Amino acid sequence: MARFHDLEVTDIHKTIRDAVVVTLKPANGSASEFDFTQGQYLTFRREFEGEELRRSYSICAGKDDGILQVGIKRVDGGAFSTWANEELKIGDTLQAMPPMGGFFTPLDPSAAKHYLGFAGGSGITPVLSILKTTLSREPRSQFTLVYANKGVNTIMFREELEDLKNLYMGRLNIIHILETDAQEIELFTGLVTQEKCAQLFEHWIDIAHVDAAFICGPEPMMLGIAAALRAHGLSDAQIKFELFASAQPGRARRKAVSAEAATGANQTRAAVTLDGATQSFDMPKDLSILDAALQNSMDAPYACKAGVCSTCRCKVLEGEVEMVANHALEDYEVEKGYVLSCQAYPLTDTVVVDYDQ
Amino acid sequence: MAEDMTIESYLAAGGVLTNPVNVPPRYRAELMKLMATFVDSELAGAAGFADIINQGPGIKERIAAAKIVLEKTDNADRVLRIMGEFGANTQRYANHHPWTARLDRSADIGASRSEHDMRLAVFNYPIEGWVDAVMMNLLMSRAVIVQLADFSMISYQPLAEAFRTIAPIETRHGELALEGAVKLVELGQADALQASANYWWPRVAASFGTGSTERTEALRAMGLRRTGNAEMRTRWEAEAGNLLDSLGLKRP
Numbered sequence: 001m002a003r004f005h006d007l008e009v010t011d012i013h014k015t016i017r018d019a020v021v022v023t024l025k026p027a028n029g030s031a032s033e034f035d036f037t038q039g040q041y042l043t044f045r046r047e048f049e050g051e052e053l054r055r056s057y058s059i060c061a062g063k064d065d066g067i068l069q070v071g072i073k074r075v076d077g078g079a080f081s082t083w084a085n086e087e088l089k090i091g092d093t094l095q096a097m098p099p100m101g102g103f104f105t106p107l108d109p110s111a112a113k114h115y116l117g118f119a120g121g122s123g124i125t126p127v128l129s130i131l132k133t134t135l136s137r138e139p140r141s142q143f144t145l146v147y148a149n150k151g152v153n154t155i156m157f158r159e160e161l162e163d164l165k166n167l168y169m170g171r172l173n174i175i176h177i178l179e180t181d182a183q184e185i186e187l188f189t190g191l192v193t194q195e196k197c198a199q200l201f202e203h204w205i206d207i208a209h210v211d212a213a214f215i216c217g218p219e220p221m222m223l224g225i226a227a228a229l230r231a232h233g234l235s236d237a238q239i240k241f242e243l244f245a246s247a248q249p250g251r252a253r254r255k256a257v258s259a260e261a262a263t264g265a266n267q268t269r270a271a272v273t274l275d276g277a278t279q280s281f282d283m284p285k286d287l288s289i290l291d292a293a294l295q296n297s298m299d300a301p302y303a304c305k306a307g308v309c310s311t312c313r314c315k316v317l318e319g320e321v322e323m324v325a326n327h328a329l330e331d332y333e334v335e336k337g338y339v340l341s342c343q344a345y346p347l348t349d350t351v352v353v354d355y356d357q
Numbered sequence: 358m359a360e361d362m363t364i365e366s367y368l369a370a371g372g373v374l375t376n377p378v379n380v381p382p383r384y385r386a387e388l389m390k391l392m393a394t395f396v397d398s399e400l401a402g403a404a405g406f407a408d409i410i411n412q413g414p415g416i417k418e419r420i421a422a423a424k425i426v427l428e429k430t431d432n433a434d435r436v437l438r439i440m441g442e443f444g445a446n447t448q449r450y451a452n453h454h455p456w457t458a459r460l461d462r463s464a465d466i467g468a469s470r471s472e473h474d475m476r477l478a479v480f481n482y483p484i485e486g487w488v489d490a491v492m493m494n495l496l497m498s499r500a501v502i503v504q505l506a507d508f509s510m511i512s513y514q515p516l517a518e519a520f521r522t523i524a525p526i527e528t529r530h531g532e533l534a535l536e537g538a539v540k541l542v543e544l545g546q547a548d549a550l551q552a553s554a555n556y557w558w559p560r561v562a563a564s565f566g567t568g569s570t571e572r573t574e575a576l577r578a579m580g581l582r583r584t585g586n587a588e589m590r591t592r593w594e595a596e597a598g599n600l601l602d603s604l605g606l607k608r609p
Binding site (some may be wrong): 042043056099100102103218219220222223226227236239240241242243274275301302303304306308309310311312313327328329332333351354355357 | 364367371372373374375376378379382383385386387389390393394398440442443444445446449450453454467474475509510514515517518521524572573
């Protein structure tokens with residue numbers, strides 16, 4: 001399993017009012033672990049008021065920039081992004097897992113391809129990494145970026161993109177679509193929808209010669225673009241997505257502490273929620289939560305029944321259970337109340353568990 | 358920009374998820390089940406086939422069988438690595454179960470799984486000799502190809518990509534099985550092949566499952582399923598039937 005490593009913040013600067021670009025240097029000789037592929041992301045962890053939060057942010061640096069850099073946009077109510085934007089400073093140490101993700105296609109220096117990238121807001125970060133790396137490593141390839149933002153002042157990396165356009169004259173084409181700011185060309189105002197894409201494909205983008213498309217943005221935008229691309233003949237294998245839901249929760253709540261202790265009797269009153277429905281039943285304390293749910297005709301998820309695969313994960317909302325084996329959940333998940341239901345036996349006289357959380 | 362779409366409605370509209378970070382819990386569970394079923398079936402299939410390698414009548418056949426064992430294990434590894442990104446302990450997983458274990462040839466378990474792994478029921482039956490192995494592989498690889506066509510479009514992009522890589526490999530296994538079967542017919546083994554076909558046909562057919570329509574609908578809403586069980590079984594029956602026809606064998 002992936003481990004966390006220390007990274008030192010060597011630079012941090014704002015790219016727009018509420019987004020920072022953080023440059024990181026792996027500490028303790030773990031540099032090789034962070035040899036990323038363009039378009040990958042890092043997962044960070046940090047404790048907020050005694051509780052661990054994990055957040056993933058895409059790498060925005062290109063392979064040939066020689067640095068490791070992520071962009072972090074502040075999200076309303078987001079503990080990690082607010083902290084990164086307001087308190088993080090040069091010299092601080094962050095903890096992250098090695099780069100992950102498959103938002104890229106293999107590069108070939110002899111290829112002459114046409115790539116199309118769509119980015120919405122902070123969705124630019126992985127796309128920027130991809131376009132920089134592609135333009136530098138495939139000298140005959142071209143890249144068209146369609147970049148959607150609310151207005152001019154919310155465009156992350158605006159100047160850097162202008163510089164890249166000059167550096168790769170004729171090979172990088174950028175179309176800014178702004179939701180609220182009017183532009184000379186009316187087509188470039190509004191949202192990037194399926195219809196808008198179809199119009200772009202008429203005169204502005206030679207969709208018939210696109211080899212691969214990358215999309216990173218909010219859900220409705222991804223759906224619209226993907227539909228337009230498919231309607232214009234791209235196959236699923238040619239379309240690469242990266243979705244970081246706008247809904248990474250700000251903070252996970254701890255499970256409620258049960259007031260009631262165990263009586264020592266062998267029976268437990270269990271309430272199990274699955275697919276929005278809750279069933280209550282009595283179960284012996286020497287039966288696992290999973291087996292009890294299955295015996296009560298619930299279609300609870302499981303695979304290995306050996307505490308290895310984590311398919312049967314559920315959350316304990318009330319009461320206490322004991323896991324006899326756990327080879328899959330990490331400490332921070334257990335602290336939040338997650339258990340492997342195939343390995344979990346009730347300790348208290350009532351337990352409330354939920355497979356939907 | 359409208360950012361108020363839930364993951365559930367995004368998936369129902371055909372959206373794609375790309376990493377474990379924002380996968381909803383129930384989706385995670387169904388995805389893990391799907392992956393475990395594939396991994397366990399490939400590992401059990403490879404383990405069962407490994408014993409057959411030495412029974413191949415010639416060196417070419419033994420190479421084909423060894424290649425199938427290698428590649429099915431490799432395919433299991435591809436998907437197991439994705440399970441690992443969700444927290445599964447991949448090292449332990451690969452060894453937590455004796456994948457060579459089989460039931461009696463005459464056991465009747467329908468589509469049910471054994472207690473401790475998720476392999477498709479058909480992989481619980483023992484293979485008896487080379488001819489039997491060739492026929493089992495011929496019928497089952499066709500079934501795998503039909504299922505992979507559906508799985509290659511599922512909404513978890515890393516897994517869809519893995520299945521798109523795996524599909525042509527499994528197709529090739531089917532071709533090897535057909536080559537082997539043609540040769541066996543030439544060697545006068547048609548009767549033995551027919552007997553094996555009669556044995557494996559209903560067992561492979563059962564591997565498509567009888568899942569309820571609500572369940573299929575729930576999976577469909579999550580983008581984890583497109584085609585229903587019955588529809589896939591019908592497609593397999595047609596395709597596998599054609600294969601038997603081409604060998605001059607009867608459809609059981």
